[in-house]
Amino acid sequence: LISSLTGPGHHHWSYQDILEWDKDYPECGGKAQSPIDVDTQHTVFDAQLRPIQLSGYNLSTAETLELENNKHTVVLKLPGTMKIIGGLPEIYQAAQLHFHWGSKSNPGSEHMVNGRRFPGEIHVVHYNSEYTSVEKAANHSGGLAVLAAFIEKGPDYNEGYEPLLSHLEAVKDGGQITEIPGFDISRLLPQRLDRYFRYNGSLTTPPCLQTVNWTIFNQTIRLSETQLDLLEDTLHHDHDQLLQENFRDPQKLNGRNVLSSFKAPVVGRKAAGEAPPSDSDDSSSLNPGTDAHGEDDPQLGTGDMLAIIFGILFAVTAVAFYVYVRKTRKRNHRSSDSKSNVIYKAATAEENVV
Ligand SMILES: [Zn+2]
Numbered sequence: 001l002i003s004s005l006t007g008p009g010h011h012h013w014s015y016q017d018i019l020e021w022d023k024d025y026p027e028c029g030g031k032a033q034s035p036i037d038v039d040t041q042h043t044v045f046d047a048q049l050r051p052i053q054l055s056g057y058n059l060s061t062a063e064t065l066e067l068e069n070n071k072h073t074v075v076l077k078l079p080g081t082m083k084i085i086g087g088l089p090e091i092y093q094a095a096q097l098h099f100h101w102g103s104k105s106n107p108g109s110e111h112m113v114n115g116r117r118f119p120g121e122i123h124v125v126h127y128n129s130e131y132t133s134v135e136k137a138a139n140h141s142g143g144l145a146v147l148a149a150f151i152e153k154g155p156d157y158n159e160g161y162e163p164l165l166s167h168l169e170a171v172k173d174g175g176q177i178t179e180i181p182g183f184d185i186s187r188l189l190p191q192r193l194d195r196y197f198r199y200n201g202s203l204t205t206p207p208c209l210q211t212v213n214w215t216i217f218n219q220t221i222r223l224s225e226t227q228l229d230l231l232e233d234t235l236h237h238d239h240d241q242l243l244q245e246n247f248r249d250p251q252k253l254n255g256r257n258v259l260s261s262f263k264a265p266v267v268g269r270k271a272a273g274e275a276p277p278s279d280s281d282d283s284s285s286l287n288p289g290t291d292a293h294g295e296d297d298p299q300l301g302t303g304d305m306l307a308i309i310f311g312i313l314f315a316v317t318a319v320a321f322y323v324y325v326r327k328t329r330k331r332n333h334r335s336s337d338s339k340s341n342v343i344y345k346a347a348t349a350e351e352n353v354v
Pocket residue numbers: 001002098099100123204
């Protein structure tokens with residue numbers, strides 16, 4: 001998450017030795033780690049969670065920002081004048097943003113929802129303005145706040161991402177740094193900042209400090225296929241190797257609560273890569289049901305009803321078949337003991353009831 005926070009040891013780490021992280025960085029083996037898989041059936045609605053309110057995010061083009069390929073991700077340094085002024089217990093100021101992604105064949109978000117991984121994820125890292133630096137804040141409980149949003153593929157070109165994506169080529173080699181003009185950073189986030197999940201976790205990279213107040217937006221960001229390809233296939237780390245699949249797998253909750261700022265509907269597991277219907281050009285919702293209705297009572301969709309009807313029909317058929325088999329068997333036994341009943345051995349009713 002924050003690669004500049006390499007800790008006192010200055011060890012090297014990589015996504016290839018993820019299971020060894022806790023040897024050099026003990027907190028990586030802690031009980032409040034990130035990312036997590038958000039199970040929307042077990043999130044707790046909290047009416048106190050106000051919409052995330054941003055300030056100073058629309059940067060002037062006169063401002064210059066440092067963009068770096070640090071061999072783990074692409075990082076955009078952000079000025080402290082950018083702040084979160086609502087939706088968190090304190091004021092947090094921006095430090096940097098970066099991305100996690102996969103490859104053409106694998107999605108690469110860090111957080112997951114109901115077992116579903118998204119193509120990519122943006123993290124905008126902020127620190128509590130009580131502290132003088134992000135490094136200092138990172139060592140204190142409640143010191144950091146990260147805004148996270150999922151990136152997926154959409155039909156349209158996302159103009160808001162162009163001021164960033166158009167400069168990726170300039171940092172394609174590991175260690176490269178370039179300066180880019182300021183732009184409206186809020187356009188890298190979803191439009192709806194009122195619907196989100198909240199939990200306490202950690203940096204997702206060493207030193208894995210457990211001081212992050214996480215906000216994961218319910219609405220996703222959509223990039224065109226070309227834009228997503230650019231994010232996945234441009235950067236390299238050392239030795240001409242493509243920098244891909246820079247994500248950590250979900251960590252155990254260990255009793256932590258995941259709060260939601262909205263009443264989440266009861267949704268089933270979604271197949272990976274299945275895109276929910278969009279409610280705007282370049283974003284869509286993880287839970288489209290509530291956007292349309294916003295009702296408290298979960299409703300069964302047509303798909304659910306059909307599944308139930310087919311399930312009942314199937315069960316009835318299976319039972320009827322079983323009864324038929326039993327009857328025929330008895331009849332066969334009565335009529336002739338020598339006659340084998342092989343034809344009924346192949347498929348029992350039990351095997352067919354999924
Ligand atoms: Zn991150």
